[in-house]
Amino acid sequence: MKLDAKIPQGPLAEKWSKHKFNLKLVNPSNKRKYTVIVVGTGLAGASAAASLAELGYNVKAFCFQDSPRRAHSIAAQGGINGAKNYQNDGDSVYRLFYDTIKGGDYRAREGNVYRLAEVSVNIIDQCVAQGVPFAREYGGLLDNRSFGGSQVSRTFYARGQTGQQLLLGAYSALNRQINLGKVKMFTRHEMMDVVTIDGEAKGIVTRDLISGAIETHSAHAVLLCTGGYGNVFYLSTNAMGCNVTAAWKAHKRGAYFANPCFTQIHPTCIPVTGDHQSKLTLMSESLRNDGRVWAPKTKELAEKLRKGEIKVTDLKEDDRDYFLERKYPAFGNLVPRDVASRNAKEMVDDGRGVGASGIAVYLDFAESISRLGEDAVRAKYGNLFDMYQQITDENPYKQPMRIYPAVHYTMGGLWVDYNLQTTVKGLYCLGEANFSDHGANRLGASALMQGLADGYFVIPYTLGDYLATIGPKAVDADHPAFEETKKSVVDRINKLLALKGNKTVSEYHRELGHIMWEYCGMARTEEGLIKAKGLICELREDFWKNAIVTGVNEEFNQNLENAGRVADFLELGELMVDDALDRKESCGGHFRLESQTPEGEALRDDDQYAYAAAWEYKGDNQPETLHKEELVFENVKLTQRSYK
Ligand SMILES: Cc1cc2nc3c(=O)[nH]c(=O)nc-3n(C[C@H](O)[C@H](O)[C@H](O)COP(=O)(O)OP(=O)(O)OC[C@H]3O[C@@H](n4cnc5c(N)ncnc54)[C@H](O)[C@@H]3O)c2cc1C
Numbered sequence: 001m002k003l004d005a006k007i008p009q010g011p012l013a014e015k016w017s018k019h020k021f022n023l024k025l026v027n028p029s030n031k032r033k034y035t036v037i038v039v040g041t042g043l044a045g046a047s048a049a050a051s052l053a054e055l056g057y058n059v060k061a062f063c064f065q066d067s068p069r070r071a072h073s074i075a076a077q078g079g080i081n082g083a084k085n086y087q088n089d090g091d092s093v094y095r096l097f098y099d100t101i102k103g104g105d106y107r108a109r110e111g112n113v114y115r116l117a118e119v120s121v122n123i124i125d126q127c128v129a130q131g132v133p134f135a136r137e138y139g140g141l142l143d144n145r146s147f148g149g150s151q152v153s154r155t156f157y158a159r160g161q162t163g164q165q166l167l168l169g170a171y172s173a174l175n176r177q178i179n180l181g182k183v184k185m186f187t188r189h190e191m192m193d194v195v196t197i198d199g200e201a202k203g204i205v206t207r208d209l210i211s212g213a214i215e216t217h218s219a220h221a222v223l224l225c226t227g228g229y230g231n232v233f234y235l236s237t238n239a240m241g242c243n244v245t246a247a248w249k250a251h252k253r254g255a256y257f258a259n260p261c262f263t264q265i266h267p268t269c270i271p272v273t274g275d276h277q278s279k280l281t282l283m284s285e286s287l288r289n290d291g292r293v294w295a296p297k298t299k300e301l302a303e304k305l306r307k308g309e310i311k312v313t314d315l316k317e318d319d320r321d322y323f324l325e326r327k328y329p330a331f332g333n334l335v336p337r338d339v340a341s342r343n344a345k346e347m348v349d350d351g352r353g354v355g356a357s358g359i360a361v362y363l364d365f366a367e368s369i370s371r372l373g374e375d376a377v378r379a380k381y382g383n384l385f386d387m388y389q390q391i392t393d394e395n396p397y398k399q400p401m402r403i404y405p406a407v408h409y410t411m412g413g414l415w416v417d418y419n420l421q422t423t424v425k426g427l428y429c430l431g432e433a434n435f436s437d438h439g440a441n442r443l444g445a446s447a448l449m450q451g452l453a454d455g456y457f458v459i460p461y462t463l464g465d466y467l468a469t470i471g472p473k474a475v476d477a478d479h480p481a482f483e484e485t486k487k488s489v490v491d492r493i494n495k496l497l498a499l500k501g502n503k504t505v506s507e508y509h510r511e512l513g514h515i516m517w518e519y520c521g522m523a524r525t526e527e528g529l530i531k532a533k534g535l536i537c538e539l540r541e542d543f544w545k546n547a548i549v550t551g552v553n554e555e556f557n558q559n560l561e562n563a564g565r566v567a568d569f570l571e572l573g574e575l576m577v578d579d580a581l582d583r584k585e586s587c588g589g590h591f592r593l594e595s596q597t598p599e600g601e602a603l604r605d606d607d608q609y610a611y612a613a614a615w616e617y618k619g620d621n622q623p624e625t626l627h628k629e630e631l632v633f634e635n636v637k638l639t640q641r642s643y644k
């Protein structure tokens with residue numbers, strides 16, 4: 001199949017307006033004849049379900065949590081970008097577009113990114129209208145702060161709980177539609193597969209997580225808004241439930257998976273403390289507005305710190321290396337995440353890491369506390385400081401935080417065209433689950449923006465075009481495809497429940513995560529990736545022989561849930577490695593040690609790799625086929641990214 005991204009022709013700033021005009025419409029009285037399935041109720045899913053129901057479509061919404069408002073979006077701390085230019089500091093739609101394309105190391109589509117920047121201003125208005133309590137300045141105007149990779153303040157925030165407040169807004173809109181009967185909400189339901197008829201998505205198969213009932217649901221179109229797959233690394237800042245199953249099943253039904261190896265490693269997380277951990281905690285990027293990142297100037301000092309022979313507060317200014325400010329004076333502590341993460345790793349590799357493990361650097365607020373006062377710092381970041389203290393038992397008002405990079409976000413995901421449609425007709429993908437807008441590295445505060453752009457402002461237009469084309473004729477819910485797909489779901493559950501080995505599913509997950517982090521994490525080499533591929537294949541084989549899955553299907557069985565998700569991660573992991581192997585260049589979060597500038601920055605190879613890699617599933621244990629979507633840059637010049 002030839003990939004057609006369907007990017008509209010014409011000037012960048014007119015593409016979306018023209019496209020909207022050219023899309024077919026469904027008239028208001030016909031909308032009620034269509035049913036749309038929305039899987040996921042995070043920011044992408046809740047905003048899409050509410051908006052489509054508001055338009056008049058019947059929506060069936062699904063999530064695996066006990067309430068839509070517990071989607072992982074609730075964890076987002078720092079903020080959401082919007083090119084409002086309230087600060088009058090030089091921001092514009094074009095600048096947000098440019099920063100995002102550059103931040104993504106020129107591996108995203110111009111057309112998509114411009115549209116994202118364009119609708120960012122509407123998102124802020126929409127959320128304010130819903131009552132989202134964004135922080136305000138003394139005069140009452142909405143406040144902004146800065147995030148990495150930009151030199152303007154365009155990030156709107158609600159203390160350190162922006163995701164939660166935005167989700168409450170979307171959730172209220174969703175609840176309104178549930179109350180009106182336009183959305184039927186299925187909580188505690190896990191999507192297990194997509195049903196396709198003649199190559200078009202016509203429904204899903206779900207498992208009721210309380211009773212174990214396997215159900216089929218039909219619809220005119222299916223939207224996957226199922227979040228990212230960072231938990232393939234086992235340890236990440238993602239919620240424990242985040243998984244790839246929905247996207248992976250769609251992949252096996254024909255949806256191409258794009259840039260799977262593009263993972264974001266966030267520079268400021270609380271460091272790992274030992275093997276007991278199953279989760280890592282983010283310290284929001286917003287902290288880098290006022291916190292300064294440093295490591296001791298010498299290995300000797302670092303060693304004394306590690307041994308407890310000196311205290312961090314004993315170190316004089318001259319003993320500290322504010323390495324980001326030193327190396328990148330133009331952006332300082334607010335360089336993009338990939339750059340900040342690599343530099344922290346460099347410090348640790350150089351023997352200058354701190355903390356008992358030596359795998360951390362400092363994030364220090366002493367200067368801002370003395371400049372602004374402790375109360376001002378508390379007002380901005382209080383809940384993050386409290387969280388840090390509760391986890392580490394150290395007071396960040398008195399001594400610097402210890403931080404280290406951790407897996408945080410996945411830029412890869414299901415390939416979608418400009419309409420957010422996957423390579424399966426009628427199957428759409430929104431939010432973190434798709435690959436569309438962030439290239440090889442997402443800028444901070446842009447995930448919330450993208451999820452809400454997709455849900456509130458893109459899909460309500462683009463879905464109508466498809467629905468108008470297929471017409472409102474009811475979907476044949478008795479079509480054999482539903483029973484066949486259901487049977488394959490039941491067979492797989494039985495296969496998992498038959499596993500009576502001696503190793504827990506979590507042990508496999510932890511081992512997979514270790515392989516992924518070691519060989520397909522912050523730095524990758526051809527040799528390491530080849531090794532990882534072999535290790536993952538062995539681990540997967542072993543899983544299907546020696547894992548133990550307890551309990552039965554007809555009960556609340558988290559062991560079974562987890563087994564299904566880890567089995568999918570074991571397949572995805574191999575594809576991530578294949579993708580990383582194919583891309584011999586470094587770009588953004590994909591850092592191949594073989595491809596770096598003399599200063600150790602990511603060295604792209606635009607002649608060979610200016611494409612989005614879209615992988616086609618070819619059957620169990622078969623190599624996937626790579627399709628390349630060439631990226632066309634008509635408005636920005638591809639240059640070596642510099643934040644100096
Ligand atoms: C700690 C943390 C802080 C962050 N802070 C920021 C920030 O400040 N700014 C920013 O822009 N971004 C931030 N991000 C990233 C951002 O939060 C996420 O990318 C975004 O919220 C994802 O939204 P989503 O709607 O795509 O998916 P999610 O919010 O992950 O929602 C996924 C939904 O899919 C459902 N689901 C998944 N699989 C299935 C299945 N098989 N069956 C049924 N339902 C399913 C889930 O139940 C859930 O409802 C942060 C991320 C983390 C981890």
